[in-house]
Amino acid sequence: MRPFLIAPSILSADFARLGEDVDAVLNAGADVVHFDVMDNHYVPNLTIGPMVCQALRNYGVTADIDVHLMVKPVDRIIPDFAKAGASIITFHPEASEHVDRTLQLIKESGCKAGLVLNPATPLHYLDHVMDKLDVILLMSVNPGFGGQSFIPSTLDKLRQVRKLIDDSGFDIRLQVDGGVKVDNIAEIAAAGADMFVAGSAIFNAPDYKTVIDEMRSELASIEA
Numbered sequence: 306m307r308p309f310l311i312a313p314s315i316l317s318a319d320f321a322r323l324g325e326d327v328d329a330v331l332n333a334g335a336d337v338v339h340f341d342v343m344d345n346h347y348v349p350n351l352t353i354g355p356m357v358c359q360a361l362r363n364y365g366v367t368a369d370i371d372v373h374l375m376v377k378p379v380d381r382i383i384p385d386f387a388k389a390g391a392s393i394i395t396f397h398p399e400a401s402e403h404v405d406r407t408l409q410l411i412k413e414s415g416c417k418a419g420l421v422l423n424p425a426t427p428l429h430y431l432d433h434v435m436d437k438l439d440v441i442l443l444m445s446v447n448p449g450f451g452g453q454s455f456i457p458s459t460l461d462k463l464r465q466v467r468k469l470i471d472d473s474g475f476d477i478r479l480q481v482d483g484g485v486k487v488d489n490i491a492e493i494a495a496a497g498a499d500m501f502v503a504g505s506a507i508f509n510a511p512d513y514k515t516v517i518d519e520m521r522s523e524l525a526s527i528e529a
């Protein structure tokens with residue numbers, strides 16, 4: 306398996322000083338910036354859009370920005386995020402009329418593409434698009450808010466998707482998002498995840514580096 310990636314969700318960052326907070330979490334050892342986009346339509350919350358992504362790039366953020374779109378419709382915002390510096394764009398298949406077309410649109414925009422499956426979304430959405438995916442994101446909470454508890458049935462789903470990926474032979478990251486903490490990250494990794502989104506666990510901690518180091522030492526027991 307490839308090296309584990311830790312992707313702090315900036316949903317739990319301090320929006321009043323976002324650039325500094327993103328710098329701080331990257332300097333503390335995070336790999337990727339997870340950028341949650343909510344539209345108060347597909348999910349009951351409203352967050353940030355392409356202008357904020359561009360602002361982070363202008364501020365000097367060079368790490369990959371992983372844009373998790375919780376919006377409906379999906380397609381019209383994709384070119385804007387690509388222009389604003391997104392590296393990865395993931396979306397929920399229920400929010401797209403034409404999943405294959407949306408994946409193509411993301412790739413044509415120059416970004417990596419991924420599908421996000423909610424806790425109750427079946428795996429069959431992956432059936433005919435594995436060759437177009439760079440990332441599969443399994444939600445381990447219902448989307449819309451940070452700070453929720455990890456839904457345990459995600460572990461079994463992760464094991465199933467890990468097998469699908471390994472059997473496919475494609476180079477696809479398996480990301481998990483929601484309720485990821487120091488005390489469950491090893492179990493989540495053992496179930497097959499290799500990219501971990503964590504918002505409240507990192508940004509609500511007094512010291513980001515301590516939490517990220519603790520997560521990495523938990524993950525080291527799985528990598529070994």
Ligand SMILES: O=C(CO)[C@@H](O)[C@H](O)COP(=O)(O)O
Pocket residue numbers: 314316317339341373446447448449450451452453482483484485502503504505506
């Ligand atoms: O996409 C989402 C929520 O919809 C996430 O990215 C959350 O922001 C994760 O937050 P924590 O559960 O880690 O606090």
Ligand SMILES: [Fe+2]
Pocket residue numbers: 314339340341373482502
């Ligand atoms: Fe997210």
